[in-house]
Amino acid sequence: MKKSKLKVFLVIFFVILLALGAGFGIPFGIKCAKRNELVGLGYSREVADYILTNDYYEKFTEIGYNETLNHILLQSDYKTEYLDSYTQISYVDSEDFLALTNAFLDKNYSTDDINFIFKRFEHEDIVKLSERDYFAELQKYYSIDYAKLRDLDRYVSYKEKTNKDYEQTVLDVSLNLDLGEYEADYENTEFSVDMLVNKNFSVSKDFEPKDLVDAGNGFYLNKEAYEAFTEMQSAARSEGLEIEINSAYRSVSEQEAIMNNQCRTYGDDYCKSHVATPGFSEHHTGLALDIKSKHSAVFEHSKEFNWVVEHAADYGFILRYPKDKENITRYSYEAWHFRYLGKDLAKKVTDSGLSYEEYYVKNIEK
Numbered sequence: 201m202k203k204s205k206l207k208v209f210l211v212i213f214f215v216i217l218l219a220l221g222a223g224f225g226i227p228f229g230i231k232c233a234k235r236n237e238l239v240g241l242g243y244s245r246e247v248a249d250y251i252l253t254n255d256y257y258e259k260f261t262e263i264g265y266n267e268t269l270n271h272i273l274l275q276s277d278y279k280t281e282y283l284d285s286y287t288q289i290s291y292v293d294s295e296d297f298l299a300l301t302n303a304f305l306d307k308n309y310s311t312d313d314i315n316f317i318f319k320r321f322e323h324e325d326i327v328k329l330s331e332r333d334y335f336a337e338l339q340k341y342y343s344i345d346y347a348k349l350r351d352l353d354r355y356v357s358y359k360e361k362t363n364k365d366y367e368q369t370v371l372d373v374s375l376n377l378d379l380g381e382y383e384a385d386y387e388n389t390e391f392s393v394d395m396l397v398n399k400n401f402s403v404s405k406d407f408e409p410k411d412l413v414d415a416g417n418g419f420y421l422n423k424e425a426y427e428a429f430t431e432m433q434s435a436a437r438s439e440g441l442e443i444e445i446n447s448a449y450r451s452v453s454e455q456e457a458i459m460n461n462q463c464r465t466y467g468d469d470y471c472k473s474h475v476a477t478p479g480f481s482e483h484h485t486g487l488a489l490d491i492k493s494k495h496s497a498v499f500e501h502s503k504e505f506n507w508v509v510e511h512a513a514d515y516g517f518i519l520r521y522p523k524d525k526e527n528i529t530r531y532s533y534e535a536w537h538f539r540y541l542g543k544d545l546a547k548k549v550t551d552s553g554l555s556y557e558e559y560y561v562k563n564i565e566k
Contacts (some may be wrong), residue, residue, distance in 0.1 A: 241265040248271050259283075274299045285311050292318045296327075302329040325349040337366075344370045346566035348446040354378055370485045374561040376400040381530055382477060393424070393542050395485060396560045397531060399530045402479040405452070412449060422486040425516075425540035429489065432508070432515035441504045442494035444557030446536065450483040473532045482520065487540045498534035508538070513550040516543040525555035 208279060209521065234257055238248035242265035250273055251260050263269070268291040272278055277296050282302070289301060297318075304314045307330075317326060320342055329338075331351060331434040341347050341355050347370045357370045358378040376384045381399040388395050388403045391410040421429065429445065433561040436443050441547040450458070456478040463471035480490035496502035509519060520539040541549060549559045 217313055224416050237261070241269075245421050250274060263287055272301075274525075277302060279305075289314050289320065294323065300326060300330050302401050307334040309334060316467065316564055321349060340366045341370060346370070346374060346562050348374075371558070371561070374565075375528060375557050377528070382480065391485070392562055393487065393540070394429075394545060394560075396556065396565075397482045398557060399476065399480055403452075403484045406478070407484065409449060409484070413446055414487050415445055417445065419445050419446075419489075420486065421448045421489060422540065424542075425489070426544075428516045428540060432511065432517070435511065436504060436507055440509065443491050443504050445489050445490040445507060447483065447490035449486040449489070450481060452478045452484060455479075455480075455481045455483065471531075474534070476531075482537075482539060488520065489536055489538060489540075490536045491532075492536065505535060512538060513546040514543070516540050516546045516555060518546050518549050520556060522555065525557075528555045528557050 231252060234250045234252055235245070236259065238251055238257070239245055241261075243251065244259075247270055251257060257300060257305050260269075266287050267284050269283075270288055271291050272286065277298055279302060279545065282305050286301070287307055290299065290553070314477055321329065332486075334351070337531060341352070342349075344367055347355070351373050354373045355369050358364075362369070362372075364372065372378060383398040386401045388397060388401060388407060391408070409422055413423045414422045414428050415421045415426050415429075422488070433529070435441055455476065457480065459471060461473045462475045468476075476482070491504075491508060492499050493502035493504040496504070499505050499557075508517075512518060517538045517540055519535075520537045521529050521534040522532040526532055540546075541556075548563075549556055552559055554562070
């Protein structure tokens with residue numbers, strides 16, 4: 201009798217154990233399978249556990265693997281209300297990626313805008329932009345690849361005044377045409393062959409041109425520029441043409457004396473359009489020279505002028521102040537004034553049909 205009761209007890213006990221095993225084992229097995237599936241998609245084990253714990257399994261298997269979610273899901277500033285938006289934003293490897301993303305989403309930027317921002321700007325500018333109010337026309341300005349975030353307010357103000365299109369607005373502001381002459385003093389402190397000097401880009405007081413050499417008749421030029429000129433001079437001479445240097449490097453004090461003399465002789469209006477304020481003259485660089493014909497008092501009317509205009513780029517020079525670019529260079533046409541840039545750059549500028557200002561902001565400064 202005792203044995204029979206023991207048998208019954210053992211059977212009941214094992215039935216209970218089996219029931220309990222089924223109750224815990226089946227869900228545990230399903231969970232493991234789901235986790236393995238998520239890990240197989242590419243999610244980390246920790247993220248997979250988070251997904252399962254928060255009942256996101258169906259949602260995430262529908263989404264598939266998403267790099268952004270895999271990186272941000274466990275971060276403290278992850279916002280569940282932005283889940284769908286996160287899936288449309290490409291991940292950027294940055295410690296504050298999620299904080300910046302949230303800042304843009306909070307300001308109602310679209311996911312397309314946010315992707316554009318992370319792709320278009322450097323990190324420092326992204327941070328600055330995240331601190332500004334929402335700006336709906338962001339892509340219209342910054343799809344122009346040389347547009348700068350620092351000039352955003354100037355773009356908006358200038359466009360309101362002129363009603364020009366976005367590209368022309370960005371170009372004009374980049375050229376400082378929204379400002380008066382000498383209002384934006386971007387100072388060159390170091391010499392470079394491609395440096396820009398004009399009525400808004402000066403040289404510093406202690407600026408010194410590189411490798412000045414004696415070019416004869418009291419003139420000095422950068423060595424590379426002088427050698428290029430003598431090469432051009434020899435080529436012209438082989439065709440029976442004679443070109444000479446009429447002006448080259450000038451110090452700031454020399455430029456000041458020239459300006460004062462020109463203003464006294466020709467008046468302030470002529471002086472303002474033809475003579476650079478000391479510190480703002482290309483002649484300070486040692487890369488600019490004025491050319492004259494040995495056989496003609498007016499260089500523009502000489503055979504030499506036509507030859508130089510046609511061949512200047514072959515020797516690394518450009519006509520610096522052409523007729524059709526006066527509104528951009530802010531200098532009247534000067535047939536005699538040429539600037540050395542090196543053969544490669546001079547050819548690119550010449551072929552582009554742009555003034556050096558335009559080429560510089562579009563291709564060099566950016």
